Amino acid sequence: MTHGREATGAAAAPRTTDTHIVPFRGGGFAPAPRLIYSWLTFAGIIALWQFVSSVGAVDPLFLPSPLRIAEALRQLAVTGELWRHLSASLTRIALGWTIGTVLGLSLGIAIGLFSLARAVGIPMVAALYPVPKIALLPLLILWLGIGEASKVATIAAGVFFPTVIATFGGVDAVPRNLIRMAQSFNVPTGRIVRRVILPAALPSILSGFRISVSTSLLLLVAAEMIGAQYGLGAFLLMAGNLMQTDQLMAGVVILSILGLLVGTVLSLLERSLLAWR
């Protein structure tokens, strides 16, 4: 009896220690930008690459050194060949992306607003979206000829579907209450679409642009590899066939820069248009 009570007492006794500061234990898991490391990594890889090439550890035919690639780029720029290919590519991508985006936005908004467009559009999009659009190129060549139209159409088709999906997703996600608010003030329907639904759907539409831009770059290169005289894809294929790896890598660098530029433009656009978020 006494023993039992002592045991209970011991278990319930509070643990006492000296007074000390409560240690902080809530930090971490909040990655902060460390730009210096980003650039260091980039520079380090290029330096290592150059070093490996300079000591002759890799065959320049398989992997040309960064300096040789830079020289190839300079040559391309000086001879004007770069502009010929780049302008051909940029024209196609600008046309294809714009056509696909305009059509995609139109159908996406229609699906978001009208039952009929929804009933017709969603199954159609669901059926065609998974088809790799490059598979349509032979058919499009048959329809439109081997010229510019078939390449532009391929890019437009590739841009169209992600744009439709992002747009109607954005329209669907517009808070119902905002629309109801506008209706409660008798705002006309067209104005509700322009002043409430579209701005509210803009974040989703812009993230759709990111997908459609990278899709259009992919399709551009692929289409130009299949049948084009000029353009980055044609240039890459030619360089590969002639085993001019320095030229080939120069082309890859240009594509990378192109992608980065477009990405930066989109980020700036998001920052200025979506500052309210």
Add this chain to the structure above:
Amino acid sequence: MGEFSAEPGLSEPAMHLRAEAIGHRYDDLTVLENVDLDVGEGEFLAVIGPSGCGKSTLLGIMGGILAPTSGRVLVGGTAPPRSLNPLTYIFQDFALLPWRTAAGNVAFALEHHALSTAERDARVADALVRTGLTEFADALPKQLSGGMRQRVGIARALAVNPAVLLMDEPLSALDAQTRELLMEDFLALWLDQRVTVVYVTHNLAEALRLADRICVLSRRPGRIKDIVPVPIPQHERAGPAAQMDLAAIGERLWAMIRAEAQTAEREVLHDARP
């Protein structure tokens, strides 16, 4: 609304609402059943009831933004001379456009009307002054506190010179202190210009502080259980003399709501059970 004109010296023009045999169903869920409700000119009517009893649905139907399954709503009387939107809503979640500033949100209610820029700006400025928002005119909703956001919602409603304000739990998303402050300010606005108000809430204290009459809805399907007048002028209700009477009315109301809310609570649990 330009044809309405106010006779100087007469009392403010006002409008009344009448809900007749309102019923509402979502699929096979009956939300409202046979609700008859009269709201007089310049009256402040609170509608109170347990959650899910269809209070907000009733308000939506009375304001014409939800279609009732049965019954109809009539509106009569005279709109104020410069009223652009006689039946005007104030929302629980404020319903502000997040990409517009406070002033821009107020202007949104005016932009589709044929107003001169000068008149529009004047209306916006006036509404912001009355809600104490002038210095926040250029702030985006994300930069404003909840209370300030609802002030923008109230300013937007005032800017169109409403005849009837339909308020859907306007203070429910706010903390207790903000609620108290905003309630005082809103009451001052209303005492200054007595528009007809239908005020939906689940908060008995708000109803007791603000309303001329309090309509108690039963649990779902919502029916009118009772309509209780609060025969004490609003400006006297904060004082000590009114507390006994208010407490008595409050107790009576609470007894009614308590039973409904308890049963409603159990029904909610029952519905949630797999």
